Amino acid sequence: MSNxxxxxxxxxxxxRGEPVRFVHKTERQCCRCGLVKVTRHEGDExxxxxxxxxxxxxxxxxxxxxxxxxxxxxxxxxxTTHAAKEAA
Ligand SMILES: [Zn+2]
Numbered sequence: 001m002s003n004x005x006x007x008x009x010x011x012x013x014x015x016r017g018e019p020v021r022f023v024h025k026t027e028r029q030c031c032r033c034g035l036v037k038v039t040r041h042e043g044d045e046x047x048x049x050x051x052x053x054x055x056x057x058x059x060x061x062x063x064x065x066x067x068x069x070x071x072x073x074x075x076x077x078x079x080t081t082h083a084a085k086e087a088a
Contacts, residue, residue: 012069032072 014030016037026039036051048065050057059066 014067014070015072030070030072033070035068035071037067 014035014037015032016028017031018028020027020029024040024042026041027036028039029036034052035057038049038051040047040049050065050068052068057068059068
């Protein structure tokens with residue numbers, strides 16, 4: 001099922017388990033990093049939220065919420081982390 005966000009999703013995909021459906025929302029938790037994607041639907045309104053450790057994770061971008069990258073994947077080394085490693 002396409003929700004129109006696929007093309008903006010980063011390569012760091014979550015391994016989502018079976019969706020858990022409630023009356024006005026559907027939750028899918030990543031079995032790797034624990035991030036929960038909540039798809040809410042009330043009447044004609046549909047929106048997506050992301051939760052991690054009881055805290056709402058939101059990255060609004062041009063009016064929509066982007067999927068946070070899966071924390072279970074190693075973060076590619078950057079100049080910053082490389083410099084920090086050198087200093088340590
Ligand atoms: Zn994940």
